[in-house]
Structures are given as C-alpha cells and as structure tokens.
Amino acid sequence: MEFLLTTLVMTVTPGTGVLYTVSAGLSRGPRASVVAAVGCTLGIVPHMLAAITGLAALLHTSALAFQTLKYLGVAYLLFMAWKTLRDRSALTADRDDAPRSSFRVIVDAVLLNLLNPKLTLFFFAFLPQFVPDGHPHAVLRMLELSGYFMLLTFVVFAAYGRFAAAMRDHVIARPAVVTWLRRVFAGAFAALGAKLALS
Template sequence: MSISFLLTSLIVVVTPGTGVIYTMAAGLSRGTRASIVAAIGCTFGIVPHMLAAITGLAALLQASPLAFQILRYLGVGYLVYMAWNTLREKGGLTVDERTAPQSAGKVITTGILINILNPKLTIFFFAFLPQFVDPDEPNALLRMSGLSLIFMALTFLVFIGYGKFASAIRQHVVSRPSIMAWLRRTFAAAFIALAVRLALT
C-alpha cells in the first residue's frame, strides 16, 4: 500500500456525495447512533462495485452502453425519490421527537441502495485499482481485494466523522423549525443536483 493510494482514496472519500449527505441527514435527525448505522449501510454499498471491478464486470458495463444506462437511470431515479421523500415525509430530518425512529435495517438498506445505484463507483474502482497493482504480480487479485477493503475502511471512518459532526450540531438546529425546514430543502436540492450530475455523466 502506497501513500499515494491513501491520499487519493482519502480525497475521493472526503468529497461530499450522496453517502455523505445521507449520513449527515441521519446524524442531524436522530443523533450519532443513526449516523453510524447509515455509514455502515453506505460502506456496504461499496461491496458490489468492488466485486464488479475485481471480477471484470466493470469492463462489461463499459462495453455495454445499455447496461450502463439502465444502472445509471436507476440511480438517478432513486436520488430523485430520496429528494421527494426528504420533502414529503421530512425523510431523515424529522424534528418531531415523538416520531418513531427508523429501524437499523431500514437505514442500512437505504444506505446500501444509495451506493449500489451509483455506477460511477463501479467505473471508479475499475479505473482506480489497477493503477496500484502490478499486472505481473502473482497475487494481483488478493492485492486488489486488500486495497478495496482499505478504501471501505476509509469510507466508514470519514462518514462517521461527518455523522458525528452533524449530530454534534443537532441540538442547535432541531429546536429551530425554520432551520430544519431550510436543511430539508437543502438536502433535497443536493439529492436532485447529484441526480442531474449522474444523468449528465
């Protein structure tokens, strides 16, 4: 493992995306535990992309425009759904303390779906991992698996950091409905922006 791999991975992980938005929304609405659960879901959502890259499915997706388009628009549709759900049902940003919390399973499932339906992750792994693996290396498959696990660990730790920050400022914003309403609109707009960016990629 090289320093360049760690730095590049860290830059990619720290850059805000759908997973970060979802984890912060969970932290703002239900505190640290919910943000950790969301981070777990988003991290597990990386696994299919990692396996796709390692087994060569990513190459098939690149070679098949139809497969890529289907996966991409599934992702776009899900992001739009997340935006609509955030506005309609207040999504993860529910200010009413009497509202029953979402189950850990539901939070994890949503986090997994958010990252599964992001084909850019598959393409990223396909283009990213080979740069740090010698093609003549006898254990290339094992090395790619190890690097992928390190990437996942970085994702989990960074997302927890985002979630803890969100939960730390939670009490300062939950008591102010106008701020929470603004945050709901902001998160919904962010999901829409990510959907548009994915659709135009």
C-alpha cells in the same frame, strides 16, 4: 501511503453516501449516523466485486481493452471534477425525530450505494493505479486495497455523521466555505485523472 492519501481525498469528497450519513446525523442523531455509515460501506461491496472481476479478466486477456478502460476512467474522473465544480446544491435536512430501526437505515444506505453506478466506474478508474503490471496476485492485491478503502470509507462517513449530529442544533449555511471545498475536490478529481492518464 499514496493509496491511503488518495483514498482519503476520495472518501472525504461529499457524495450521495456522505449526504445520506450527514442527513441521518442531522435528523436522527449520532447513532443513526454510524448505522448509516455501516450501510453505505456495505453498499460498496457489489461494485467492488464487479470491478475486480472485470479488471482481473482484462489483466489476463487484452492490454488494449485495459488501456481503453483506463482512458474511460480518466474521462470519468475529469467528468467528476467538472460536475463537482458546477454543483450549486445546498445540503439541507429536515429534522425528523421519529424512530427508525437500524435495519431500515442500513437497507436504505445499501440501496443508495447499490443503485449508484458511479461506484463501479470509480473502482475501475481507481484500482489500476495501485496494481503494477504483471503483479502475480493482482486479484488479492485489489481485494486488499478495497478492504482498506471500505475501512476508511466507514471511518470518514461516521466522522461526518457524528459531526453533523453534534451540530444539528447549530447548523449554519456557509456558502463561501462550501464553494471553496468544491473547488478543492474538483481539483483533486482532475489531478487523479491526469495521474491515471500518464501512468
């Protein structure tokens, strides 16, 4: 349950994948938003595999290297909190009713996540919190948790996109609400960093 709740906090935090899915929903409707969510979820796989491979090697070779990586993860999560708090950008989407193939939408979404190095760092910072020291099947455990993460990512992104598609004719900027949400997300990143540092 703790893993699922933490994953939910991470997936609902607006990032490039969420913005792409919301933009697809606002500009091209509900079907495009779901297709974009599929593409963003597939784009997680290379980062997940890279992180699991590296973590598995560290778990079996060097406790010092693993601790160093853990504190780099802490620094990354605190950086994300600071960046989220300072972000003042607004979500905008130009209405675009030109048809686009599902393949093109998925390719764009996969590339968006594939070219986002923060995802690999996220997995390095995130997975160790839920794999106990000396776990006999650490790699399988990380694959299982990553599968849950991907499933929840798809569900959350698709929900964002479908909501955006439903509101595409009624989009109203609410700066106060956006500011409040950013503060909540920044606080969540900072709390996760503190938890990792103390674990």
